[in-house]
Amino acid sequence: MMIDFSWSVLSTELYLSLSILVIFLAEFFFTDERKKKLIPSIASLSLLAIFIHLLTRSHENSSTLWRSFVQDPLSFYFKVLFLLTGGFVLFMISKSQDKLQKGRDEFVLLFMIALLGMSFVASAGDFVLLFVSLEILTISLYIMTAYLRSQEASIEAGLKYLIMGALSTGVFLYGMSFIYGLTGSTEFNKIGEYLASNPEAAHSTGFMFGMILILSGLGFKIGSFPFQLWIPDVYQGAPTPVTALLAIGSKTAGFAALIRLLLGVFLPLSDRWALLFAILSAITMFYGNLGALWQTNIKRLMGYSSIGHAGYLLMGLSAFSHSGMESVLYYLLAYLFSTAGAFLVIVAVSNLTKAEKISDFKGLSERSPILAAGMMLSLLSLAGVPPLAGFFAKFYIFLNAAQSDLIWLVAVGCLNVIFSLYYYLMVVKAMYLESPVTSSEFQVPLSVKIAQFTSIAGILILGVWQGPFVEWAHRALANTF
Amino acid sequence: MNFLHLGLISWTVLTPLLAVGVIIFIPKTKANLIKQVALLSVSISLVLAFLCFVRYDRTLNGYQFVDKIEWIKSLGISYHVGIDGIGAVLVLLGAICSFAGVYVSSMSIEKSVKEYFVFYLMLVSACLGVFSSLDLFFLYFFYEMAVLPVYPLIGKWGSGNKEYATMKLTLYLTAGALLALVGLLWLYSASGLGTFDIPVLETYFAQSPLPDSLQNILFPLIMVGFGVIVTLWPFHTWSPMGYAAAPTAVSMIHAGVLKKLGALIIIRVAINLLPTGAHTWMPLVAWIAAINILYCGLIAWRQRDLKFILGYSSCSHMGYILLGLSSLNPIALTGTVFYMFAHGVMAALGFALVGFCYEQTHTRMIDELGGLAKKMPFIATCFTMMALASAGLPGLAPFVGEVIILIGSWGASRIPTLLAILGLVVTATYTLRMVRQTFQGPLPEKWQHLTDAKTIFQRIPYAGLLAILIIVGFLPMILLPTIEQGVKPLFQRQLPSPPVAVVDLSRQEFQKS
Numbered sequence: 001m002m003i004d005f006s007w008s009v010l011s012t013e014l015y016l017s018l019s020i021l022v023i024f025l026a027e028f029f030f031t032d033e034r035k036k037k038l039i040p041s042i043a044s045l046s047l048l049a050i051f052i053h054l055l056t057r058s059h060e061n062s063s064t065l066w067r068s069f070v071q072d073p074l075s076f077y078f079k080v081l082f083l084l085t086g087g088f089v090l091f092m093i094s095k096s097q098d099k100l101q102k103g104r105d106e107f108v109l110l111f112m113i114a115l116l117g118m119s120f121v122a123s124a125g126d127f128v129l130l131f132v133s134l135e136i137l138t139i140s141l142y143i144m145t146a147y148l149r150s151q152e153a154s155i156e157a158g159l160k161y162l163i164m165g166a167l168s169t170g171v172f173l174y175g176m177s178f179i180y181g182l183t184g185s186t187e188f189n190k191i192g193e194y195l196a197s198n199p200e201a202a203h204s205t206g207f208m209f210g211m212i213l214i215l216s217g218l219g220f221k222i223g224s225f226p227f228q229l230w231i232p233d234v235y236q237g238a239p240t241p242v243t244a245l246l247a248i249g250s251k252t253a254g255f256a257a258l259i260r261l262l263l264g265v266f267l268p269l270s271d272r273w274a275l276l277f278a279i280l281s282a283i284t285m286f287y288g289n290l291g292a293l294w295q296t297n298i299k300r301l302m303g304y305s306s307i308g309h310a311g312y313l314l315m316g317l318s319a320f321s322h323s324g325m326e327s328v329l330y331y332l333l334a335y336l337f338s339t340a341g342a343f344l345v346i347v348a349v350s351n352l353t354k355a356e357k358i359s360d361f362k363g364l365s366e367r368s369p370i371l372a373a374g375m376m377l378s379l380l381s382l383a384g385v386p387p388l389a390g391f392f393a394k395f396y397i398f399l400n401a402a403q404s405d406l407i408w409l410v411a412v413g414c415l416n417v418i419f420s421l422y423y424y425l426m427v428v429k430a431m432y433l434e435s436p437v438t439s440s441e442f443q444v445p446l447s448v449k450i451a452q453f454t455s456i457a458g459i460l461i462l463g464v465w466q467g468p469f470v471e472w473a474h475r476a477l478a479n480t481f
Numbered sequence: 482m483n484f485l486h487l488g489l490i491s492w493t494v495l496t497p498l499l500a501v502g503v504i505i506f507i508p509k510t511k512a513n514l515i516k517q518v519a520l521l522s523v524s525i526s527l528v529l530a531f532l533c534f535v536r537y538d539r540t541l542n543g544y545q546f547v548d549k550i551e552w553i554k555s556l557g558i559s560y561h562v563g564i565d566g567i568g569a570v571l572v573l574l575g576a577i578c579s580f581a582g583v584y585v586s587s588m589s590i591e592k593s594v595k596e597y598f599v600f601y602l603m604l605v606s607a608c609l610g611v612f613s614s615l616d617l618f619f620l621y622f623f624y625e626m627a628v629l630p631v632y633p634l635i636g637k638w639g640s641g642n643k644e645y646a647t648m649k650l651t652l653y654l655t656a657g658a659l660l661a662l663v664g665l666l667w668l669y670s671a672s673g674l675g676t677f678d679i680p681v682l683e684t685y686f687a688q689s690p691l692p693d694s695l696q697n698i699l700f701p702l703i704m705v706g707f708g709v710i711v712t713l714w715p716f717h718t719w720s721p722m723g724y725a726a727a728p729t730a731v732s733m734i735h736a737g738v739l740k741k742l743g744a745l746i747i748i749r750v751a752i753n754l755l756p757t758g759a760h761t762w763m764p765l766v767a768w769i770a771a772i773n774i775l776y777c778g779l780i781a782w783r784q785r786d787l788k789f790i791l792g793y794s795s796c797s798h799m800g801y802i803l804l805g806l807s808s809l810n811p812i813a814l815t816g817t818v819f820y821m822f823a824h825g826v827m828a829a830l831g832f833a834l835v836g837f838c839y840e841q842t843h844t845r846m847i848d849e850l851g852g853l854a855k856k857m858p859f860i861a862t863c864f865t866m867m868a869l870a871s872a873g874l875p876g877l878a879p880f881v882g883e884v885i886i887l888i889g890s891w892g893a894s895r896i897p898t899l900l901a902i903l904g905l906v907v908t909a910t911y912t913l914r915m916v917r918q919t920f921q922g923p924l925p926e927k928w929q930h931l932t933d934a935k936t937i938f939q940r941i942p943y944a945g946l947l948a949i950l951i952i953v954g955f956l957p958m959i960l961l962p963t964i965e966q967g968v969k970p971l972f973q974r975q976l977p978s979p980p981v982a983v984v985d986l987s988r989q990e991f992q993k994s
Contacts, residue, residue: 323555365596369509386626395618395662399556402666410666414659421655425632425648432596433636433644467553474555 006064009071012054012079013123016116019046023112027105039105040094043112047090051083061479067189068126077329077476078122078256081336085249086115088340091451092241092347099239099351100147107147114140114245121253127176127186130257134172134221137253138165141246145238157237164230168220175213179265182206188264195268202268211266215273218261221254223310225284232291235303240350243299244343247306252332255313259325262317263477270320274404277318282412285311289419298346298358301423302339305382308420309335312397315409319400322477327396329473330466334381334389337458341378344451345371352442358427363436368444372431374452379424381459384417389462396470489536490546490562490613493529493572496522497579497606501599512594516587519598523576523583523605530576530609537569539966544568544615544680552618557676561616566967567818570960571612571745574825577949578737579605581942582730585833588939589729589840590638597638600630604734611742617665617677617750621658624707624742628654631723631731631739638728640839646726653719654710661706661746664699668754671695679749686754687974693757700758703751704766710743712796713766713803714773721784721792725845729836732788736795736828741821744802748818752809753971759809767807767894773800774904782911787835787845790915794871795828797908798879804894804901805886811968813889818964820882823953827870827879830946834864837943838919841931847915852924856931861920863943868916870950872909877954 007014023039023046030036054076063070093111097104117136124130142165146158180186182201183194195202220227235243266273288308295301309331316328346356348371353360365372381388384395394417398410462469487495500522504515533546544563552558564572583601590597603626610623628651635647669675671691672682690696709716724732752759774797781793802824805817837860838853839845854861870877883905890898934940953959 365593369596380629385629386622391622391625395621396556398662399666399669402663403670405670407663407667411663414663417659418652418656422648422652425651428633429636429644429648432633467551470553470555 004064004066006062009060009062009064010069011057012050013116013119015046015050015053016112016119019043019050020109020112020116022046023105023109027109036105037097039108040090040097043108044087044090044094047083047086047115051080051087054079054083063125065126065129066187068129068187069120069123070125071123072479073476074260074479075122075256077472078252079119081252081332082115082118082122082249084336085118085245085252085340086111088344088451088455089241089245089249091447092244092343095347095351095448096239096241101150103147107144110140110144111241111245114144114249118249118253118256122256124257124260125188127179127188131172131176134253134257135169137250138169138221141242141250144242144245145234147242148239151237153237154239155237157234160230161234164220164227168217168227171213172217175210175217178206178210178213182210188260191265192267195265199268208269208272211269211273214261215258215276218254218258219280222251222258222313223307224280224314225287225307225311228284228287228307228310231307232300232303235306236297236300236356240299240343240347240356243302244340244347247302247343248336248339251306251310251313252336255328255332258317259328263325274318274320277314278406278409281311281314281318282409283311284308284314285412285416287311289416289423292423293419295423296358298356298361298427301358301427302342302346305420305423306339308416309382311416312394312413315401315406315413316397318409319397319404319406321400321404322474324397324400324404325477326470326473327393327400329476330396330469331393333469333473334393334459334462337455337462338378338381338388338390341374341452341455341459342382344448344455345375345378348442348444348448358430361427361430362434363439364431366439367436368442370444370449370452371442374456375431376428377456377459379427381463383421383424385421387460387463389459391463392466393462486548488546488548489529489533490564490572491548493526493533493576494562494606494609494613496525496529497602497609501602501606504595504598504602507595509593509595512591515594515598519583519602520587522602523580526605526609527576527580530573533564534569534573534963537564537566537963537966539566539962542970547615556618557674557678558618559616559678560619561678561680562610562613562619563615564613565970566963566965567745567748568612568967569963570818570822570967571741572609574741574822575605575609575612575738577946578734578825578829579608581829581833581946582734582737584942585733585836586728586730589836593637597634600634601730601734604630604634608734608738608742612745615679617669617679617682619677620679620746620749621662621665624746625655625658627739627742628658628710631727631735634731635723635727639726639731640728641726642722643726646722650719650723653716657706657709657716659706661703664702664706665750667702668699671699679753682754683974690757691755693761696755696758697761698758700751700755700762703755704747704762707743707746707751708803711740711747711803712773712777712799714769714776714796714800717773717777717796717799720796721789724792724795724832725786725788729832729839732791732832732836733829736791736832737825740795740799741802741825744806744817744821747806748814748971752806753974763807763809764894766803767890767897770800770803770807771897771900771904773797773803774901775800775907778904778907778911782907785847787838787847787850787915787919788832789845790847790911791828791831791835794908794912795824797904798824798828798871800904801883801886801901804890804897807897808886808890808893810889810893811965811972813886813893814968814971815961815964816882816885816887816889818968819957819960820879820886822960823870823878823882823950826946826949826953827867827877830863830943830950831867831871833942833946834860834867837934842928847918849925850919850928851922852920853928853931854920855924856928857920857933859933859940860943863947864920865916866947866950868912870954871912873905875954876951878950878957879954881954881957
């Protein structure tokens with residue numbers, strides 16, 4: 001029997017795997033310290049090459065491996081997001097090299113493997129492939145979280161993440177088994193065909209139970225209520241680049257899986273999960289935003305705030321419509337640039353002050369105007385202030401919720417924006433309104449400035465010129481309805 | 482005049498933003514260059530706004546100087562700007578206050594000049610954008626954009642209890658805006674048209690308005706949401722504290738312009754698109770307006786801090802605007818827009834003068850001040866005239882606005898009008914007392930070193946604003962016909978409003994005098 005394997009469809013993943021092998025060999029053969037410093041550069045160059053290659057495949061719409069691997073506009077969208085995330089996080093890793101005493105190169109390797117996992121998630125057309133790719137991503141993240149072996153917080157964070165993650169993996173598998181048992185296949189298309197010919201199967205208890213379990217497993221990844229308890233501790237304890245990867249990459253991967261499942265396998269039950277997501281969205285938003293109000297550690301604050309953002313994204317999912325899903329995609333893009341900008345500054349500041357409290361940001365506007373401006377723009381974008389990216393992202397989601405008669409949810413969302421504005425302004429206040437502990441000026445290297453400008457450009461462009469990106473999100477979903 | 486396919490209004494709005502783009506690249510050590518760029522940009526905006534006002538054709542219906550660029554087609558969002566008679570006057574107000582504000586800022590701000598002007602010019606641009614926006618999305622976009630820069634402006638360059646004041650102000654105004662957003666999105670989905678375009682929605686709702694029950698819910702959402710910035714009682718407490726803590730130029734533009742943003746949006750959206758809702762709720766608003774006037778006025782009476790007096794007094798004056806809005810007839814609305822202009826100029830002047838004194842004395846408490854007229858005769862004169870304008874002296878612009886509002890509201894809400902007239906007495910009392918205690922009487926020893934605004938350059942903002950108050954006060958026909966032209970369509974499209982005293986304010990009457 002011929003193996004349905006297409007080199008071209010899998011090209012992004014194959015090139016990623018190739019670069020992982022190259023890095024592996026490089027760290028094996030480069031024994032010289034100086035040469036070891038080249039490894040992050042090798043990784044960035046290969047990422048850049050893969051990104052350019054990906055951009056040439058934007059209109060592709062095909063599948064391989066017996067339709068378990070899908071490359072369509074939706075997976076293109078997510079892969080672009082993942083590679084952009086990868087670019088920013090890799091830059092942060094290269095700037096945090098001195099924090100990791102041992103195993104710096106393996107860290108880059110793990111990061112690339114996590115990226116590979118994310119890439120497969122975007123293209124998963126089969127439950128088994130989805131599961132394996134999620135595990136590749138998550139296990140790499142477990143290790144990366146616990147990487148600072150001399151710090152108790154890091155190991156504790158890794159352990160918490162591992163235990164809760166393993167639990168959610170088990171739940172996910174259990175749900176998968178129900179779906180498989182009922183429909184006879186793990187491949188999304190086949191399941192869809194089965195449900196089309198046996199509509200009552202979709203409403204059977206077994207199927208619904210399976211769906212709930214799978215959504216729970218994915219809910220852990222995106223950090224929605226009631227699976228969000230791990231987030232603040234893990235975000236705080238992990239090394240900062242890993243926190244960024246968790247905040248952006250892991251969340252986006254979870255939503256990539258969710259969107260594909262909700263629009264495919266679970267489509268017949270749309271009215272059920274739409275209402276479920278609406279309620280979860282409201283609770284998640286409150287949990288995240290109220291929890292963040294009291295925080296003094298910047299990474300913990302970002303953890304709670306990312307729970308809040310998961311809530312807004314769930315609102316987009318609950319507004320079940322083409323436009324609603326588009327708004328989720330747009331929000332993830334805006335969220336990427338805003339969060340990346342914030343974490344870039346956190347990495348830069350923690351390099352210089354060796355601590356991660358909000359009070360370390362005091363007077364940053366005098367010590368480094370560019371870092372303070374970047375942080376302010378990123379945080380205000382996360383809060384949803386025009387003319388920044390986050391404003392239209394939230395507006396779009398609220399718009400779709402209003403169109404789906406979820407006005408109460410829009411009101412909850414708006415209330416939460418006020419809470420979030422308060423705690424984001426706390427950081428802005430520390431940077432701009434308070435005087436620094438020491439007034440030495442930060443010398444910000446040019447590379448950091450360039451990275452900061454990139455994130456600011458993303459925030460401003462997405463904030464003002466939204467049309468093309470809305471179009472892109474629209475095209476990404478064109479196939480699925 | 483069309484430059485790069487954008488008309489006069491777009492350039493009025495966008496010039497300050499372009500200046501922001503330029504200032505970002507100027508090194509922070511070149512403070513004077515930054516100030517010059519900022520001043521140049523608001524001067525250009527002022528000239529363009531003036532041109533728009535002068536060239537506004539009163540014989541034409543509809544919006545003029547319109548620019549429409551499709552922005553997000555699938556959602557019905559377009560960059561749609563243009564002005565009607567109301568907009569023409571308010572854009573002019575915005576440009577005047579912005580010019581005065583930047584001018585005063587360049588005389589007083591020395592610390593972190595670059596960041597200050599970046600935030601301030603964003604604020605200016607956003608205000609002008611709200612006045613000229615004809616698309617609900619961009620209206621809201623510009624409105625929120627006007628609320629946020631105030632946070633660092635007050636927090637960093639302000640005085641006194643600035644951190645608390647600025648957080649309270651920002652959260653309060655944002656909460657109001659978000660409340661209104663719920664209303665706006667609900668309106669959008671209820672209309673079923675899938676567009677945010679105001680002219681399209683206007684004509685649609687004129688023929689097939691939303692059901693009454695829905696209008697009765699949407700109207701308070703939008704009215705209260707945007708009313709917060711108009712210091713609708715009881716949501717006014719952010720204002721006196723905020724203005725007291727703010728640096729001079731920020732108070733000028735906030736009291737002068739930002740409060741009118743809310744009033745304009747109430748006209749453009751709440752009254753325009755939700756007429757039945759307006760008729761249901763406005764009688765209540767008339768009473769709240771009366772409370773605004775009297776309650777805030779009486780609190781102003783008790784204040785010992787100059788800026789708090791001015792802050793509460795501007796809350797009190799907003800009551801007249803709310804009273805005019807609540808009357809829902811052409812006369813009252815004409816008076817309201819006129820008063821918006823007059824009050825804006827007057828408030829800017831008031832805060833500018835207080836700021837001038839504060840810079841030298843570093844105290845705002847009346848008890849410590851006194852007899853300043855001996856050392857600052859020019860400023861004292863301007864201040865006295867500002868106080869008289871605030872009290873409603875004929876010959877100065879606010880009087881005209883107040884009278885027209887009261888004439889218009891007499892028929893619609895009798896008792897609130899009577900209370901408003903009583904409020905005039907209260908206002909006169911505390912403003913004139915403020916003048917007497919600050920500028921007249923004996924001069925304490927410690928103020929012997931004070932200096933006046935001597936040179937022409939120093940006097941320009943104060944003299945300019947005062948001149949406008951006097952000219953428009955004596956010649957209101959400069960503004961009134963334009964305003965009427967803007968107010969007319971609101972009532973032609975709608976259900977007939979309750980009967981009003983028959984006074985025909987046609988152009989002939991004004992031209993005769």
